[in-house]
Amino acid sequence: MVKEANKKLGNNGISKIINIAVLASGRGTNLQSIIDKIGSGYLNAKVAIVISDKQDAFALERAKKHKITTLFLDPKKATSREEYDKMVVKQLEKYKVDVVVLAGFMRLLSKYFVNAYRNKLINIHPTLLPSFPGIHGYEDAWQYGVKISGCTVHFVDEGCDTGPIILQKFNPIKDDDTFESFKERGLKIEHEALPEALKLFCEGKLKVDGRRVKILN
Numbered sequence: 193m194v195k196e197a198n199k200k201l202g203n204n205g206i207s208k209i210i211n212i213a214v215l216a217s218g219r220g221t222n223l224q225s226i227i228d229k230i231g232s233g234y235l236n237a238k239v240a241i242v243i244s245d246k247q248d249a250f251a252l253e254r255a256k257k258h259k260i261t262t263l264f265l266d267p268k269k270a271t272s273r274e275e276y277d278k279m280v281v282k283q284l285e286k287y288k289v290d291v292v293v294l295a296g297f298m299r300l301l302s303k304y305f306v307n308a309y310r311n312k313l314i315n316i317h318p319t320l321l322p323s324f325p326g327i328h329g330y331e332d333a334w335q336y337g338v339k340i341s342g343c344t345v346h347f348v349d350e351g352c353d354t355g356p357i358i359l360q361k362f363n364p365i366k367d368d369d370t371f372e373s374f375k376e377r378g379l380k381i382e383h384e385a386l387p388e389a390l391k392l393f394c395e396g397k398l399k400v401d402g403r404r405v406k407i408l409n
């Protein structure tokens with residue numbers, strides 16, 4: 193019942209395909225994992241638009257290859273973080289985006305953006321939060337010498353990597369790991385975790401209760 197009530201329904205009562213926007217600044221392997229999981233039928237969603245703050249982000253090329261609309265929004269065209277975010281949100285509204293995924297988007301979001309998409313804004317972080325927030329997650333976890341690392345998919349709030357956690361996956365570090373092998377395995381785990389969290393979102397199974405995200409059956 194709860195699951196049904198949470199499903200997004202179109203006018204005809206048939207469950208609607210969720211429109212995803214992906215924001216990415218770099219190579220876009222997490223974007224690729226979403227595209228692939230939609231292709232395989234695992235995710236019942238559509239990538240409506242990929243937006244980048246970097247003109248040469250490989251994520252844009254990946255999207256184009258799959259005939260997904262892309263947009264480079266130049267941060268130099270905005271005088272403040274909020275002004276930039278307003279440009280982004282305008283596009284998200286234009287493309288009727290239901291959920292926004294930050295997949296290696298290297299900008300902090302303004303309160304304006306977070307408020308506009310609260311509980312509809314998802315980030316993937318390459319450590320087990322709250323350990324090692326920030327942009328050097330793999331390096332920081334490796335240098336600290338942790339025995340178990342992993343990744344975190346979470347809703348975004350006003351802080352840096354502080355929002356309510358949707359799911360986490362482990363990446364135990366082996367004695368014969370190098371930084372490269374640790375990171376390579378970690379990325380593969382990310383590519384499972386992000387689509388899994390998105391699937392739960394698309395199926396209306398995520399309920400945010402304060403800091404806790406409950407997964408409905």
Ligand code: GRF
Nearest residue numbers: 219220221222296316317318
């Ligand atoms: C990933 O490690 C993700 O966890 C972090 O940024 C990286 C993006 O990689 N937020 P990619 O561009 O998706 O390959």
